[in-house]
Amino acid sequence: MTKGKRGRPRCELAQEAILEATHNLLTEKGGNGVTIEAIAKQANVGRPTIYRWWPSVADIVLDVVLREADSAICVHHEAPFARNLQLFLRQSVQTLNEWGGAHLRFLMAHAQKDKEFRERFRENFTNKRRQIVHSMLLHATETGEVSPICDSDLLIDLIFGPMWYRLLTGHAPLDTHFADNLTEQLLLLVQENPACRKK
Amino acid sequence: MTKGKRGRPRCELAQEAILEATHNLLTEKGGNGVTIEAIAKQANVGRPTIYRWWPSVADIVLDVVLREADSAICVHHEAPFARNLQLFLRQSVQTLNEWGGAHLRFLMAHAQKDKEFRERFRENFTNKRRQIVHSMLLHATETGEVSPICDSDLLIDLIFGPMWYRLLTGHAPLDTHFADNLTEQLLLLVQENPACRKK
Amino acid sequence: MTKGKRGRPRCELAQEAILEATHNLLTEKGGNGVTIEAIAKQANVGRPTIYRWWPSVADIVLDVVLREADSAICVHHEAPFARNLQLFLRQSVQTLNEWGGAHLRFLMAHAQKDKEFRERFRENFTNKRRQIVHSMLLHATETGEVSPICDSDLLIDLIFGPMWYRLLTGHAPLDTHFADNLTEQLLLLVQENPACRKK
Amino acid sequence: MTKGKRGRPRCELAQEAILEATHNLLTEKGGNGVTIEAIAKQANVGRPTIYRWWPSVADIVLDVVLREADSAICVHHEAPFARNLQLFLRQSVQTLNEWGGAHLRFLMAHAQKDKEFRERFRENFTNKRRQIVHSMLLHATETGEVSPICDSDLLIDLIFGPMWYRLLTGHAPLDTHFADNLTEQLLLLVQENPACRKK
């Protein structure tokens, strides 16, 4: 007997509806309104159907974010590094303000409660985003735009850390001004940085 | 008619027990074990007694952290700024590793779900911590150790952001090595920083 | 175009497997283990296949019982009535103890929840069993072994009622001793019964 | 605040409401409508409140029946045994027809699925009812109205068995005619019964 696919194929409409319902609930009612029950109701779907494909609400939100984020990322290596970094930060900040803020705050909150999800989140989102920046840095090093990086991990922390920090605490706005100032400071560290050069 | 105080004075032992029980639950069972119910049981206290003094679990945790943090902060302005910054980061990192990690992760997670608590958290913890650094910077500016700061808010974000980021995502360790490297980079920004100087 | 048979011929093995699986589940796991899902899995059969032939689990169990019961019934009219009655009760009691108890308890329980099944159950099982006794009584009346029966329905209730009662409540064992004692009492009612004679 | 008393004193009111709601649901919608969820809704009660006091729906129904049954039992030992027996059967039959049928069918059905409940049911209902009859028989034996009973258990089975049997299968009506006929047959067994006398 061929092991192949038997049985009713999984209904993609259902998954689509679940993701969309989750997205809508997040943007409309914020993180507290995102419940398995509410999603199921909004998507006209049975609760067990949700559990068949996702282990928790947070994983659905993660899928929503990944799907949107994939289409949003655009880095042109041909452009100068300084411009690229500015663009990346501006885009990130803009996304957080437009729709992604509630999503990411929800994800990070859940990641603190569920150790296994924290790893999935890190693997599928955080590290992916870091790698984008890492490759940007590598490319800029080759072209000589930036000094050789001593501890690129720390540098990347300096890029994402402040954004997350502002997003989560809300002590100051996440605007273009912030993105540009951050860009400026980071460029200072990266260009003519004696601490890096010597290593 | 002197109204004065009638009735039984509030039992401070109860509050003490609640704070201690919360602390123990957090360190032993992690964030998920900290529920009003568990705290009440552990502290041998009725649940309403808790609600009488704190509006939510997170506020108890916040009190636990504030009490511990107050005793942990020690900044000596007489020391050189570079040394002070290093000390501050090392102490912060050490605290997060020893006991404070679970606490702060719990607080930040709850701050995402409860808007009003987010403000209390920001007011009583985040901003307090920022002010310490801010005054350090001001003092160092006066002594000429660091260049005049154009956007001290951003600079402070660059200090706390990476720490929170590592704490919450867990993608890399929060160790002395990290604290020292971060110190080094921050000092570069602060000393002879043309971007700041010119403004 | 010859009509002939198109498509896959229906598999009688499947129905066999379903009945056997149901029987096994009942005897092994008791009434709670008998679900459409479990039967389908045990019989290596799709659930819709079951629904094609039976409207509910109880109907499958009824079929299992009917099939077994048909082969178990053996009444010899030539024997004296007293002996026949004793044999019938002993056999019934023995069947309930050996395998049929779980089956009949399951059937009776379901009959209380599903009105339509209750009628099918009564028609195909209860009444069939009553008729066997009824014909026994009729034959015995003709031979003069028993007095003419005034209300044979009640008499038959007195035969089956106690058995069901013990089976369902479990307050006392269903053993040979019980069967013999019941036989004895019933014979008293049936032989030289003034209440019946006079009518 | 006049909406109703909340808090602890509602305790008894809640249980009252639960029992009444269960009773109403049973009589109106039959056994299938009796769900923990439906009861909770009908009684304006949280589901956990129900679980705090009863382990299952069947136990609630059992309480409903016990409460009603206690008030319905009336046996006058001064009356002659024959009259007493007739009264008992007539009352039992009447109760089953008026309201108790659905309740008892539900109880017996659940007793088949839940072994532990079966014991509670037997202990608190079945055996209680049997003891009433048992004491009636004992008293009648002392006064000489009935022959010494050889196997009173069996005799009691002959009283309750047919009633349950008719109730559960529904093959014949549970009316006064039935009660009187059953009384008549039982009296025959009990008076001048050689099978008993000789033992």
Added chain:
DNA sequence: CCGTAAACGAGACGGTACGTCCAGTCTTGTG
């Protein structure tokens, strides 16, 4: 020095959401 009023433990209350089981239907690919 005793009455009284606040704070206490205990825990029941109405609820919300959870994650699971199973029912019964529908859809597909295989033989």
Added chain:
DNA sequence: CACAAGACTGGACGTACCGTCTCGTTTACGG
């Protein structure tokens, strides 16, 4: 075209906590 496999909607389950609300019972001030 009957079948297995299995995904679908949906209803009820029993559990964990929530935040609110009495219950008596301390307990230390104020009359």
